[in-house]
Amino acid sequence: xxxxxxxxATLSVSPGERATLSCRASQSVSSxxxxxxxxxxxxxxxxxxxxxTRATGIPARFSGSGSGTEFTLTISSLQxxxxxxxxxxxxxxxxxxTFGAGTKVEIK
Amino acid sequence: xxxxxxxxxxxxxxxxxxxCAASGFTFSSYSMNWVRQAPGKGxxxxxxxxxxxxxxxxxDSVKGRFTISRDNAxxxxxxxxxxxxxxxxxxYYCARWVYDNSAGSNWYFDLWGRGTxxxxxx
Numbered sequence: 001x002x003x004x005x006x007x008x009a010t011l012s013v014s015p016g017e018r019a020t021l022s023c024r025a026s027q028s029v030s031s032x033x034x035x036x037x038x039x040x041x042x043x044x045x046x047x048x049x050x051x052x053t054r055a056t057g058i059p060a061r062f063s064g065s066g067s068g069t070e071f072t073l074t075i076s077s078l079q080x081x082x083x084x085x086x087x088x089x090x091x092x093x094x095x096x097x098t099f100g101a102g103t104k105v106e107i108k
Numbered sequence: 109x110x111x112x113x114x115x116x117x118x119x120x121x122x123x124x125x126x127x128c129a130a131s132g133f134t135f136s137s138y139s140m141n142w143v144r145q146a147p148g149k150g151x152x153x154x155x156x157x158x159x160x161x162x163x164x165x166x167x168d169s170v171k172g173r174f175t176i177s178r179d180n181a182x183x184x185x186x187x188x189x190x191x192x193x194x195x196x197x198x199x200y201y202c203a204r205w206v207y208d209n210s211a212g213s214n215w216y217f218d219l220w221g222r223g224t225x226x227x228x229x230x
Contacts, residue, residue, distance in 0.1 A: 055216075
């Protein structure tokens, strides 16, 4: 099973600032990585797939990078609606599909 | 959209059947999954079924206890949960699994339901 490790667990950022979230895989997942956003009481929403391709309707301030075992989600200028929990998920080697534990982006 | 139902309070060792009603798309063309989230915790994949119901996968934590199935004529996905444990307490989401080859070979969950809460407690 591929273990996904996200850091930090919590990120405190002021509106308008840049947020950088990390995700590490226990073995290479190539570019088979997705990012999801989840707000309280809501289902997750797809942001990024293929490590760097934005899903339909996702603003350009969200960008993904990386390959192999190291990945980054960057939010260039945080808006109020971006404060949420973000999960990475690999689909290179499954089952099982595996998620990271999440990074909570909170208002500083 | 996807709408889950069937969540309830059940005693340890009990059984429950979850349903997921799909609408607005050709359900029979898509693979589907169940993903769960324990209170205050992260996302955990539970089970997968392909469009024709001839391939199913399970997380080790539920293998032998849960059974995924679907009825394409009824646009519905199911999860039969037996021998329930306290650690199965979670919100259970059904999620559509999509293959996209527009930018490489990619799979992702592109549509989720709002979830149904299963609580296992005496």
